Amino acid sequence: MGTLAQRVITAGVLLAVLFFVFLRLPLSAAAGLVGLILVIAAWEWRAFLKVETVTLRVASAGLILLLMVGLFQLFPDRRSLTPVLWMGLAWWGVAFVWVLRYPTSIRRDIGAVCRILVLLPCWAGLHVLLLSSERGSVYVLFIVLIIASADIGAYFVGRLFGRTLLAPAVSPGKTWEGLAGGLAGAVAAAVLGAILLGLRPMVWAGVGLSVAAMSVVGDLAVSMFRRDAGLKDSGGLFPGHGGVLDRIDSLTAATPLFVLVAVWLGIISI
Numbered sequence: 001m002g003t004l005a006q007r008v009i010t011a012g013v014l015l016a017v018l019f020f021v022f023l024r025l026p027l028s029a030a031a032g033l034v035g036l037i038l039v040i041a042a043w044e045w046r047a048f049l050k051v052e053t054v055t056l057r058v059a060s061a062g063l064i065l066l067l068m069v070g071l072f073q074l075f076p077d078r079r080s081l082t083p084v085l086w087m088g089l090a091w092w093g094v095a096f097v098w099v100l101r102y103p104t105s106i107r108r109d110i111g112a113v114c115r116i117l118v119l120l121p122c123w124a125g126l127h128v129l130l131l132s133s134e135r136g137s138v139y140v141l142f143i144v145l146i147i148a149s150a151d152i153g154a155y156f157v158g159r160l161f162g163r164t165l166l167a168p169a170v171s172p173g174k175t176w177e178g179l180a181g182g183l184a185g186a187v188a189a190a191v192l193g194a195i196l197l198g199l200r201p202m203v204w205a206g207v208g209l210s211v212a213a214m215s216v217v218g219d220l221a222v223s224m225f226r227r228d229a230g231l232k233d234s235g236g237l238f239p240g241h242g243g244v245l246d247r248i249d250s251l252t253a254a255t256p257l258f259v260l261v262a263v264w265l266g267i268i269s270i
Helices: 001-025 027-045 055-072 078-099 108-132 136-161 176-195 201-228 243-264
Strands: 165-169 169-174
Touching: 001 027, 001 136, 001 243, 027 055, 027 108, 027 136, 027 243, 055 108, 078 108, 078 201, 108 136, 108 201, 108 243, 136 169, 136 176, 136 201, 136 243, 165 176, 169 176, 169 201, 176 201, 201 243
Parallel strands: none
Antiparallel strands: 165 169
């Protein structure tokens, strides 16, 4: 089976699972799935830190789990999570500059701190979305579909028309043409989703554009850590797609922005 066929089949199965869990099962199941995904991503991140022993791997993922649980012990009110979202947004601004300056050496302790800055605000943002309203699960799927559409647009446009490299030092396969295709796909998904949800399509066209742009920063930043560690993928759980972290790198960057914009627009309340 070719790589493209593997990617399509894997993506289809993943989307089907997400739709079933978020639309058919209780909210606790959706929150549990989000938590599990982020803990697996933390487990995979240990490869960037060159952690080899099982004990350290478990401790690495366990630390993120404890921080995720502790976050809601320290901030039981959703409104108090806003600074965490702004912290995540600020981190991705730093990551963007870091990507532009790469190649630079990444120390192991710095990489460990970055793992927290990547995963914890994403967890906070998705939690806020899930509990924001009766549509919480739908909003999570909305951002996933925007990012998935950006990924699909970038992949196919990049393969067909890609000529000018976007960030060759970090990700040699990405092109400016692919970026344009990804942004167009995200805008189309955002407009369609807005129409279905009864939101303002033109406003959400802008949201889709900004969310997609931020998702590219997440993709490139995680690619930077992966390249620094000499890895092609963060894992091999999904055929044709790599590991969990390879699938959610864009989501981790886009979630804080999506939630903050949604609050500003009055779509959700915290």
